[in-house]
Amino acid sequence: MTQPPPSPIQPARPSLPPAESWLVGVPNPAQQRQDGYAVAAFATSLPGLVPIAVVLAGVALRRVKRAGGHGKRLAYGALAVSLCWVIAIGVAVTLNLIGDYRRGIGRTVSISQVDVGRCFDADLEAEALRLVRIADCAAPHTGEAYAKVTAALVGLPAAQTGAVATQQCAGAFAEFVGKSYESSDLDMYYVVLEDRAVADGNVLCLVGMPGTRLTGTMRGSQR
The missing domain is CATH 1.20.58 (Methane Monooxygenase Hydroxylase; Chain G, domain 1)
Known part of the structure; x- marks a missing residue:
């Protein structure tokens, strides 16, 4: 009896898909x-x-x-x-x-309204200083109010008034700047607020340098 030819061996499981197909959806x-x-x-x-x-x-x-x-x-x-x-x-x-x-920075005020410690912009070479613009001391400015002093000026002639006011402001200048006015390269100015002496001072003392803008307060600058 003739034996039937052997059937081909069937795989035990289906063949695997190509490896590339496994990468679908994988970043x-x-x-x-x-x-x-x-x-x-x-x-x-x-x-x-x-x-x-x-x-x-x-x-x-x-x-x-x-x-x-x-x-x-x-x-x-x-x-x-x-x-x-x-x-x-x-x-x-x-x-x-x-x-x-x-x-008050940036505001224009009368010089009589400037408080001690304020810096300002103004023309220091003008014949009369009436209005100033309040400035930030950290930024360039033309002057700074450093003191108010008391001086009895009633009845004094103009020349003597200037001498008395200058003497009073000079004493405050040395205390503020740390150097006497005579040896300083800064200039000193004064504004008479009223003739009679008052407790909080009737003369406003200013420091500056015409033609030069100051930066920072001059307190203790030794200039």
Whole structure:
């Protein structure tokens, strides 16, 4: 009896699909990396480089949207940090402006309204000093009111009035600047507020230097 030919051996299980098909839906390494622009945007936002951070974040968001990948959260984080910086700077500027307003900086007033310790802008070479503009002592300015002194000037002739007022202001000058008026390169001025002597002083003493703008208070400057 003739034996039937052996049947071909059947595989015990179906053949595996090609290896490439296993990668469907699995992100490749390039897609797993954070977008470089997003990383740069977040890094520049931290020290407050707001314009650069905003531009980089915008580029990163466009790149992620177009090509996919990661970095959207970093880009939005950079925008959030930049917004915080803008708010903080705005608050600081507002508070500084409020402080300047309260101190009267930028306001034009009569010289008689200038308090001791105030810096101002004015023409110190004018024949009469009537109006001045209050200035920030930290910024360049022309003069500073450093003292009010008491001098009995009633009935004195003009020449003697000047001598008495100058002598009184010279004593306060040395105490304020830290150097005598005679050895200082600064100039001294005075404004008679009223002739009669009063407790809080009737002569306002000023320090400045015509043709030169001062920066910072002259208190203790030894100039």
